[in-house]
Amino acid sequence: MAGVEKRVKGLDGLRAIAVALVFLSHKAHVDAIDAGKIGVWLFFLISGYLIIGELHRNRVRIEQHGARSAALLYVFFMKRTLRIFPVYYLLLIALSIAHASFYQRDVDLGLAWHFVFLSNYWIGVVHDGWPGTVSHFWSLAVEQQFYLVAPFALLFVRASRHLTLCVVVIVAAAFAHLALYGEGAIAPLIYAFSPWNFSMLTLGGALAIGGARVPLRAGALSAVWFVGACAAIAGFALARAGYAECADSVTGTMMQPGFFDIGLALSLGALFLWLVRRQDSILVAALEVRPLAYLGTISYGFYLFHNFVPSRLGVAPGLYARLHVPDVAQPVLALVLQFALAVLLAHLSWQVLEKRVLEWKRPLETAIHNRLPMRAAARQTHDAQRRGA
Structure with missing residues (x-):
C-alpha cells in the first residue's frame, strides 16, 4: 500500500509529449482531436501520481511514527512554492507591466x-470565454487549488482510506461533469472549471496507491492492455472531436460529450498505468531519450511561455517564395521556429532561475525536519521532568 518510492522512468518524456500536444493545440490549431486537453490531462495524471503517492507514503510514515505531520506539511508547501511561484509570479509581474504599457491593452487579461x-473560475464563470494568450493559466490554477486541499485530505486521514477517498472523488466529479453538460453549460466553463479536472489528478493518485495490484507483467495481458488503451484513447478522442453540439433538449444527448470525456480520461489512465508498471518496455526507453527527457524537465517553463510566442513568428511568404520553399512546408517552418523559441525561453528559465531555486529545497527540508523534532523532544523532556517532580 505504500506506493512506488523509486524514480519512475519515462515521466519526463511523457511531460514532453504532453507539452508538445498543448503547443500543437494552441499554435497549429489541431482539429482532429483536442490535443490540448489530452496534454493537460497527462500533466494532471503525472502530478496526481507523484503528489498523492508522496502524501500517501508520508501518511504511512506518520502512522509508523517515522515522521511528524506538521513537518511533512511544511515541507510539502515549501516544495510546491519553490517549484511554482518564482517563475510564475515573475512572468505575471512582467506581463502586468507590459499590459499597462503596450501589450494587448484593449483586452481584459484578468x-x-x-x-x-x-x-x-475567472474563465469559466466570470469572463465566460477564453482570454487569448493567458488562457492556459487555468490548468495552473487547478493544480494549485489541488495542492491546497490534498495534503490536508491525505496527511490527516488514515492511509488505508486513501484509495477509497480517491475513488469517491472520481465518481462524484464524473457526475458533476455530466451534470454541467446536462445543464447546457458553456464550453469554457466545462473545460476549465469542471470538477473532472480534479478527478484527473485524483486518478493519478489512485494509480499510485492501488496500481501495483494490477498484474501487468510482460505477456498477453500486458499487450492487450496496451493496445486496448491506445485504441480507446484514439476512439474517444476522435468521437469527442467529431461530436457536433446538438440543439436537442434531450439530456442524454447533451451529456454524450461528457461520457466521451470520461472514457478518454480513463483510457489515458490505463495507458499511464501500463507505462509506470512496464518500466522495462521499449516505449519507456524511448521516453528516456535525453532530448525528450530534457524537454520534460523544462516543460513547466515551456508551458508558461509558449502561448506568448507570436503566432506570426516565422510567417514570411515573400522570403519563402524567394527561397523556393514549397507552400506545404511554410506553416511547418513557422511552427518549428515558434517551438524553438519556446524551448529557448524555457531553457533559460530553467538554467537561470528554476534550477537554482530548487537547490534550496534540500537544505530547507533538512532545516524543517531538524527544527520540529527538536521542539517535540523538548516537550517530551519537559513532561518527563514534571512527572519526575
Missing part, C-alpha cells in the same frame, strides 16, 4: 485572478 490562482 491578471488579478491569475495572481491568486483563480484563472479557471
Whole structure:
C-alpha cells in the first residue's frame, strides 16, 4: 500500500509529449482531436501520481511514527512554492507591466485572478470565454487549488482510506461533469472549471496507491492492455472531436460529450498505468531519450511561455517564395521556429532561475525536519521532568 518510492522512468518524456500536444493545440490549431486537453490531462495524471503517492507514503510514515505531520506539511508547501511561484509570479509581474504599457491593452487579461490562482473560475464563470494568450493559466490554477486541499485530505486521514477517498472523488466529479453538460453549460466553463479536472489528478493518485495490484507483467495481458488503451484513447478522442453540439433538449444527448470525456480520461489512465508498471518496455526507453527527457524537465517553463510566442513568428511568404520553399512546408517552418523559441525561453528559465531555486529545497527540508523534532523532544523532556517532580 505504500506506493512506488523509486524514480519512475519515462515521466519526463511523457511531460514532453504532453507539452508538445498543448503547443500543437494552441499554435497549429489541431482539429482532429483536442490535443490540448489530452496534454493537460497527462500533466494532471503525472502530478496526481507523484503528489498523492508522496502524501500517501508520508501518511504511512506518520502512522509508523517515522515522521511528524506538521513537518511533512511544511515541507510539502515549501516544495510546491519553490517549484511554482518564482517563475510564475515573475512572468505575471512582467506581463502586468507590459499590459499597462503596450501589450494587448484593449483586452481584459484578468491578471488579478491569475495572481491568486483563480484563472479557471475567472474563465469559466466570470469572463465566460477564453482570454487569448493567458488562457492556459487555468490548468495552473487547478493544480494549485489541488495542492491546497490534498495534503490536508491525505496527511490527516488514515492511509488505508486513501484509495477509497480517491475513488469517491472520481465518481462524484464524473457526475458533476455530466451534470454541467446536462445543464447546457458553456464550453469554457466545462473545460476549465469542471470538477473532472480534479478527478484527473485524483486518478493519478489512485494509480499510485492501488496500481501495483494490477498484474501487468510482460505477456498477453500486458499487450492487450496496451493496445486496448491506445485504441480507446484514439476512439474517444476522435468521437469527442467529431461530436457536433446538438440543439436537442434531450439530456442524454447533451451529456454524450461528457461520457466521451470520461472514457478518454480513463483510457489515458490505463495507458499511464501500463507505462509506470512496464518500466522495462521499449516505449519507456524511448521516453528516456535525453532530448525528450530534457524537454520534460523544462516543460513547466515551456508551458508558461509558449502561448506568448507570436503566432506570426516565422510567417514570411515573400522570403519563402524567394527561397523556393514549397507552400506545404511554410506553416511547418513557422511552427518549428515558434517551438524553438519556446524551448529557448524555457531553457533559460530553467538554467537561470528554476534550477537554482530548487537547490534550496534540500537544505530547507533538512532545516524543517531538524527544527520540529527538536521542539517535540523538548516537550517530551519537559513532561518527563514534571512527572519526575
